[in-house]
Amino acid sequence: MQHLADIPRWCEDVMDSTSPARFARRSLLRAAVLGRTEATRFPAVTMADDDAGTAEQSLMYTVTGRILDVSPHILVLLTDRGEQRFALAASAAAWRGGLVSPAALRPGDHAILRRSLPGGPVVDRIWAEVGRVTGTIIEREGPASLFVDEGPAKGRRIVMIPRAASGRIQVRFPRLEPGYLIDVIGLKRDGFLQALIPATAQPPYRAGHQPAAPMVSGHIPDPVSGTAVWHEPGEEPDNLLGLAYPALDPETSCEHGTFGPPSFSGDLYAVDPHATGFGCTRLPYLSVGSLLWLRNDCTERTRFLPVTSCGATARLFCDRCVTCGTSPRGRIADLTMAAFVELGGALEVGCFNATMMIGG
């Protein structure tokens, strides 16, 4: 049939999501054809009339950019709007491999700032050169060097574990061996991540063998609770507000990796997360551009966010977040760094307990 041959023409290239005009329009078209406004889609959400059900694309709390200068009271940042100056709150704390004074940050560092008040000129948290690697260990060289597969969409990264952080990481990740999962936060270095903090506890199973989610009778519950994590921007803009969704429609998302014949022994351990089932949380199939409502249960901050990329690797992790209480098992959203900070998350913690409404 002709239309089957046409599929690649409109399939969702994840890279395409960075020019979101086509995807942003989908919510409008959906509302038009189903005759449902977003306010009726999310009946449990109370909001001001002017922003009901829209993904507010501007960042209210978060600023991203490169540090040009820093003093004990002022930080100068090069952002996509040019050079911007921010006052540092008296209680301002910075993270650069650990908690440091803001004055210890270096010009040239890539930084994410959190404002004290929405749109305000004062910042109270700064993260510099923070990075994260989440995926399957496919090769280990010596005690400190790991080669990690982050899934077909993100590729592979090198993780170096310094001796000082080794004990801390191995307590939470006892099996640093090919075939097991890893999720670590650290400092971005040239060509690798210097792992410093375990972002979760290592699942006891091998990658791709997470327990199956319980079967669902009727429709999937909405809202759904679980863990929200963050990922590095990769090809996305630094200040993108959105999330990588673990269950993109496999028929239209072109999300499958190209798993050819193994070219080295580590390939045997790589896992295509799309081929491992739903994970331990059953989420409905959505597409890039779908609008979700997400709440950080720890800070009570909420936001409408669009799906901007494929987050299938999140399916491999059947973990809980214990930032405030214990979340249900399973990762429901893999946020961009900007969205994570915007919702009040602390990047060095790695997750927050989240509630997500898909809208019925």
Place this chain on the structure above:
Amino acid sequence: MLTALREVQIPLLAVMLLGGCAAKAWRALHSRSARSAAAATDATGLVPLHLRRPAVVMLFMAEALLGLGLIGTAGWLGDAAPRLPATIVRTATALFFLVAMGALNELRQRRPDAGCGCFGDFSDTPVGLRTIARPGVLCAAAVATIGLPPLRMPSSSAEAGMCLAALAVELTLIAFLSPELGDLLVRLGYTEPCELQRLPVGRTMSDLRASSPWRRYASQVSTAEPADVWREGCWRFVVYPGVVSARRVDIVFAVYLQARRPAVRVAVLDAATDEILGFAGARESAVL
């Protein structure tokens, strides 16, 4: 009577072996890649990763050979003096189940989270004592068949009834020792919610083109190919560019993802202003 009970074991063992073989072969053939098959967490998890796929293939080949061998040597072929082929096959079957019992015990010690994989995807339940006891029972059944004369039809209805009763008791025992049965029954009665069902785009397009909203707007569609197709939960959306009264429009179809007679809705929007110019279609409630 004892001979009749022993005779029942041969078809039973053959069915178990061929069933296990078919389930393993199905799993191996339907794995997305060599990697996923190789990384399977089952009894083959005891061998190094690069040997797992060959191990799976060897396993189901052995089961096929033994199953077919039991059937082939049950009659006249097994009657050749000194009944060596039948004895070899039945002894090999007993050894196979004995080794399987040891392997499962080892798997339970080393990988308590792993399923046995005895019946492919159905055997994901972690190995327990029941799973280990099952090959033990089958091993005993295989031992009981060694030295048995060629199979024959029951000589009387009483003997046939005895055979059937013995078969029923043994099947009940095996069912009790098989965690796969519970999973199978649950799966047979389960249907995924529409939000989780994979439905090919081609199927959606066929449903769309058979619908009355499509027939109504088809003449206004200006391209053969959709400009966009995406899915949200139970709905798949298809957008075609079109022309209505000399205005460039987007004609948006929403197709509910169900197997039979899906609801189809349509809306027409001005391509420049996004003003809604009209809509139609079934209005029954549906959940995303």
